[in-house]
Amino acid sequence: ATADTGGPTIFDKIIAKEIPSSIVYEDEKVLAFRDINPQAPVHVLVIPKVRDGLTGIDKAEPRHFEILGQLLYAAKLVAEKEGLAKGFRIVINNGPEGCQSVYHLHLHVLGGRQMAWPAG
Numbered sequence: 001a002t003a004d005t006g007g008p009t010i011f012d013k014i015i016a017k018e019i020p021s022s023i024v025y026e027d028e029k030v031l032a033f034r035d036i037n038p039q040a041p042v043h044v045l046v047i048p049k050v051r052d053g054l055t056g057i058d059k060a061e062p063r064h065f066e067i068l069g070q071l072l073y074a075a076k077l078v079a080e081k082e083g084l085a086k087g088f089r090i091v092i093n094n095g096p097e098g099c100q101s102v103y104h105l106h107l108h109v110l111g112g113r114q115m116a117w118p119a120g
């Protein structure tokens with residue numbers, strides 16, 4: 001398990017395009033790219049381009065209301081773009097017990113197969 005150090009993450013390099021990623025959707029505030037270790041046929045990460053303290057969803061404050069809405073809406077656009085009309089899942093892992101490994105808020109958009117509940 002990894003912990004929140006508040007330091008830079010690999011996603012800073014992806015946002016800066018210093019590390020290549022397969023971008024699915026991008027606007028002024030949000031970047032969505034394919035997960036390097038996909039857990040489903042479609043597995044896209046949706047992140048804010050500016051972290052602004054959002055190492056995880058547990059750090060959300062009222063000033064983040066707008067970006068939180070934009071992230072969720074971008075996840076919907078990704079699902080549409082990826083043809084997930086039959087269904088999909090949006091996940092936020094938080095903290096060590098939540099299996100979070102990168103401390104820059106991200107939504108996982110998973111689809112293209114039957115999901116199981118509550119895990120897998």
Ligand code: 5GP
Nearest residue numbers: 010021033034035036037093099100101102
């Ligand atoms: P978490 O475990 O924090 O919820 O999710 C982090 C995700 O980032 C993991 O699913 C992991 O595969 C993905 N990831 C980590 N490093 C990279 C990378 O360099 N590029 C991409 N595209 N995904 C990454």
